[in-house]
Amino acid sequence: xxxxxxxxxxxxxxxxxxxxxxxxxxQSLGFPLLPGESKEVWTVESKVTFxxxxxxxxxxMILPQAGSNMTVLAESFSAPSYGFRVKEENGQRxxxxxxxxxxxxxxxxxxxxxxNNEDPASLAPPSPSKASSLTLSSEQEVxxxxxxxxxxxxxxxxxxxxxxxxxxxxxxxxxxxxxxxSDFKNKSVAELSLILLEVGGxxxxxxxxxxxxxxxxxxxxxxxxxxxxxxQWVIINPQNGQEGTPDxxxxxxxxxxxxxxxxxxxxxKVRFSTIENDQPAKTVALDKGTVEQSALIDFSIYSxxxxxxxxxxxxxxxxxxxLVVVLLRIIVGLKTSGTFMPILIALAFxxxxxxxxxxxxxxxxxxxxxxxxxxxxxxxxxxxxISAVVIIxxxxxxxxxxxxxxxxxxxxxxxxxxxxxxxxxxxxRMSIIWEEDGPKEVMMQGGxxxxxxxxxxxxxxxxxxxxxxxxxxxxxxxxxxITLVVGQYNGYRLTELYRFRDLAKGQKG
Amino acid sequence: xxxVKPNLLKERGIIGMNRRNxxxxxxxxxxxxxxxxxxKLVTKEYAKKHNIAVPxxxxxxxxxxxxxxxxxxxxxxxxxxxxxxxxxxGKGILVIVDRKGDTxxxxxxxxxxxxxxxxxISNILSxxxxxxxxxxxxxxxxxxxxxxxxERYSYEGVPDVRMIVFQGYPVMAMLxxxxxxxxxxxxLHQGAVGVGIDIKTGxxxxxxxxxxxxxxxxxxxSAFSELQVPHWQExxxxxxxxxxxxxMGYLGCDIVIDKNLGxxxxxxxxxPGLAIQIANDKGLLKRLKLIEEKAPKSTSPEERxxxxxxxxxxD
Numbered sequence: 015x016x017x018x019x020x021x022x023x024x025x026x027x028x029x030x031x032x033x034x035x036x037x038x039x040x041q042s043l044g045f046p047l048l049p050g051e052s053k054e055v056w057t058v059e060s061k062v063t064f065x066x067x068x069x070x071x072x073x074x075m076i077l078p079q080a081g082s083n084m085t086v087l088a089e090s091f092s093a094p095s096y097g098f099r100v101k102e103e104n105g106q107r108x109x110x111x112x113x114x115x116x117x118x119x120x121x122x123x124x125x126x127x128x129x130n131n132e133d134p135a136s137l138a139p140p141s142p143s144k145a146s147s148l149t150l151s152s153e154q155e156v157x158x159x160x161x162x163x164x165x166x167x168x169x170x171x172x173x174x175x176x177x178x179x180x181x182x183x184x185x186x187x188x189x190x191x192x193x194x195x196s197d198f199k200n201k202s203v204a205e206l207s208l209i210l211l212e213v214g215g216x217x218x219x220x221x222x223x224x225x226x227x228x229x230x231x232x233x234x235x236x237x238x239x240x241x242x243x244x245x246q247w248v249i250i251n252p253q254n255g256q257e258g259t260p261d262x263x264x265x266x267x268x269x270x271x272x273x274x275x276x277x278x279x280x281x282x283k284v285r286f287s288t289i290e291n292d293q294p295a296k297t298v299a300l301d302k303g304t305v306e307q308s309a310l311i312d313f314s315i316y317s318x319x320x321x322x323x324x325x326x327x328x329x330x331x332x333x334x335x336x337l338v339v340v341l342l343r344i345i346v347g348l349k350t351s352g353t354f355m356p357i358l359i360a361l362a363f364x365x366x367x368x369x370x371x372x373x374x375x376x377x378x379x380x381x382x383x384x385x386x387x388x389x390x391x392x393x394x395x396x397x398x399x400i401s402a403v404v405i406i407x408x409x410x411x412x413x414x415x416x417x418x419x420x421x422x423x424x425x426x427x428x429x430x431x432x433x434x435x436x437x438x439x440x441x442x443r444m445s446i447i448w449e450e451d452g453p454k455e456v457m458m459q460g461g462x463x464x465x466x467x468x469x470x471x472x473x474x475x476x477x478x479x480x481x482x483x484x485x486x487x488x489x490x491x492x493x494x495x496i497t498l499v500v501g502q503y504n505g506y507r508l509t510e511l512y513r514f515r516d517l518a519k520g521q522k523g
Numbered sequence: 524x525x526x527v528k529p530n531l532l533k534e535r536g537i538i539g540m541n542r543r544n545x546x547x548x549x550x551x552x553x554x555x556x557x558x559x560x561x562x563k564l565v566t567k568e569y570a571k572k573h574n575i576a577v578p579x580x581x582x583x584x585x586x587x588x589x590x591x592x593x594x595x596x597x598x599x600x601x602x603x604x605x606x607x608x609x610x611x612x613g614k615g616i617l618v619i620v621d622r623k624g625d626t627x628x629x630x631x632x633x634x635x636x637x638x639x640x641x642x643x644i645s646n647i648l649s650x651x652x653x654x655x656x657x658x659x660x661x662x663x664x665x666x667x668x669x670x671x672x673x674e675r676y677s678y679e680g681v682p683d684v685r686m687i688v689f690q691g692y693p694v695m696a697m698l699x700x701x702x703x704x705x706x707x708x709x710x711l712h713q714g715a716v717g718v719g720i721d722i723k724t725g726x727x728x729x730x731x732x733x734x735x736x737x738x739x740x741x742x743x744x745s746a747f748s749e750l751q752v753p754h755w756q757e758x759x760x761x762x763x764x765x766x767x768x769x770x771m772g773y774l775g776c777d778i779v780i781d782k783n784l785g786x787x788x789x790x791x792x793x794x795p796g797l798a799i800q801i802a803n804d805k806g807l808l809k810r811l812k813l814i815e816e817k818a819p820k821s822t823s824p825e826e827r828x829x830x831x832x833x834x835x836x837x838d
Contacts, residue, residue: 344541347540395587395645395649396645396646396649396650396651397649446651450614450615450713451712451713501545502545503541503545504539504541504542504544504545504546505529505539505541505542506529506532506537506539506541507539507540507541508526510532510537510539510540511526511527511528511529511532512525512526512527513734513801514527514532514537514800514801515525515526515527516731516734516735516736516801516804517527517532517535517537517800517801517804517806518527518528518531518532518535
């Protein structure tokens with residue numbers, strides 16, 4: 015294979031890999047491609063209160079589990095002076111708080127951040143043998159069967175049956191507000207539905223949720239029922255008979271186990287409050303990734319301490335600067351003094367802002383050039399002379415900072431962000447070019463360097479580019495592939511179209 | 524029109540920097556051969572080995588402490604050239620054409636003292652003019668006693684012939700004449716005049732300064748149309764032999780013509796510039812392609828010169 019096609023193959027592979035990883039992170043892990051995208055994050059706080067009775071206390075509360083319509087990003091438990099553990103029981107997580115004995119009102123908080131889960135885990139089918147928990151009298155059972163018989167005639171499958179039943183029950187309750195049957199009156203539609211469904215032999219279960227409403231406080235859990243219909247579970251809202259998970263409900267628990275058990279306390283209750291806040295989509299994706307332990311995130315820059323992360327944020331911009339240099343030198347054909355000096359200047363511009371940066375750079379270099387002109391008459395060895403220039407540059411920087419500070423121009427204080435060794439070398443190079451090729455060449459190369467630096471600066475500070483380089487370091491592969499391809503470019507540079515302009519007129523072919 | 528359409532240049536076979544770098548220099552010049560041409564002292568050694576004529580080396584200085592002996596080195600030497608062994612682009616070359624006591628004179632008549640020369644050498648040794656700032660060696664060469672034919676065409680400096688040699692075949696030539704603007708230097712980007720030379724006859728074709736066509740030398744006023752490079756038949760095989768000497772497939776060699784010694788190889792360049800195309804008003808590409816595709820592989824410089832004479836005449 016020729017070296018050219020090897021380059022193209024390699025570049026294509028890098029390009030595809032970089033784009034592929036980026037899309038994967040965007041599509042599957044939810045990292046936003048553009049900065050500023052945000053997602054709704056709900057903070058749900060559950061507050062358990064009870065009165066202690068001076069006996070050993072065990073509080074056990076069920077926790078949200080996998081398969082919910084929301085993903086838990088973070089959770090925190092707060093109950094000082096209580097022992098705490100999380101217990102796994104039949105696939106259900108329960109939080110257990112314990113204390114030897116105390117008295118008076120007690121409060122335990124459990125707070126969690128959740129975000130919409132677009133792809134919830136599938137639910138297991140109902141277990142076939144389930145001990146009946148029904149305690150119906152024979153009279154009640156006959157009544158129930160008659161009731162169900164009527165509904166069965168008006169339905170086609172488990173789902174339509176259940177919906178019809180819920181609607182009938184709601185109507186009954188509405189009409190019999192002062193009904194005689196106290197058993198009927200004291201039970202909610204959800205509870206009645208579950209009993210009837212069990213009588214009718216339809217697999218069903220209770221689903222508890224929390225209604226998500228911004229700023230809502232002291233609300234009770236919402237009861238829903240879930241029916242198994244043609245190989246999948248379907249939620250029915252007993253309040254309105256609608257099927258499907260309601261959008262504004264966070265599914266907390268499935269199955270009829272108790273939400274809260276308190277031993278050694280009375281008047282126990284759980285109340286929920288919910289707050290909505292918008293968080294950057296990236297933060298959400300990151301939290302989610304950490305919870306789900308995605309390898310791509312686990313072995314990424316995000317796993318570094320925050321301090322190193324911000325260093326990388328800067329470092330990951332350098333390839334962008336390099337790409338700008340490559341394009342401007344190879345395709346446009348600009349001359350710069352020192353191949354990558356413009357990138358360093360551009361990095362300094364990020365801290366100084368370009369206008370102040372330009373002013374500082376130009377004043378230091380011109381004063382430096384003037385002093386260097388004098389030094390050149392003193393017969394110094396090169397290393398010593400450059401060191402002298404470095405020292406002078408530092409002196410100038412200090413001088414500029416102090417004077418501008420006294421004058422109230424704090425902008426000039428950022429002068430320290432300029433790499434002084436680079437400044438010193440620039441001065442040295444420029445002064446040599448001045449002596450050998452004249453001031454015109456100095457302007458050409460100096461101007462070229464500054465122009466490239468400014469272009470690199472604008473590319474590097476573009477919010478979209480900044481966002482993508484940091485959040486999708488895979489894009490480095492794409493930049494690499496572009497660099498490889500441009501490295502093979504053998505066409506004319508833009509400046510050559512000017513340089514060879516007379517040749518095109520050519521009389522002879 | 525400030526810019527031309529790229530396809531016009533393509534039609535004329537003009538080579539740009541990128542194509543030169545990718546398709547010729549990277550492909551035909553092995554990296555390991557670079558030291559032969561990048562260090563002029565090494566070039567001289569190789570040239571001697573291959574019986575190629577070069578200007579005589581007077582002395583060389585490698586260490587700063589040796590600079591003290593400059594007076595001794597220069598005893599009885601009135602005309603010389605100081606250059607960095609690894610200088611690039613004609614940088615750091617100091618030409619001395621006359622001496623009165625301890626005062627030296629540049630071609631422009633500018634006075635230069637011993638201290639100036641010492642500082643210049645010190646800079647050379649520190650690597651100021653070399654690629655990548657490597658420490659360097661300062662070499663003293665005998666000043667070429669240039670052929671009087673050139674007096675009319677050169678101002679304060681020695682004109683040299685730049686020949687592009689591709690796979691051993693001389694491909695294109697130009698004469699570089701220094702001007703007042705170029706301060707006696709023969710580099711086109713410093714303002715020297717480039718005169719395209721016909722490969723077959725050694726006669727001038729075209730002259731440019733600063734990228735524009737000119738008729739007469741700006742300082743001497745002589746018309747370039749009458750210019751004929753002397754010893755032309757000697758220059759061709761000399762340049763062709765640089766291929767065997769360096770092993771480089773794409774090179775530019777600089778040749779000076781000494782009144783008494785004839786053609787001498789001044790230096791060999793692994794990255795010859797493209798201005799030669801402007802001076803010849805002709806693109807390099809067609810000639811390079813012809814050699815790449817059709818020219819017989821020949822080990823004899825004379826045979827290759829013959830092929831070039833047959834194919835690359837402009838008339």
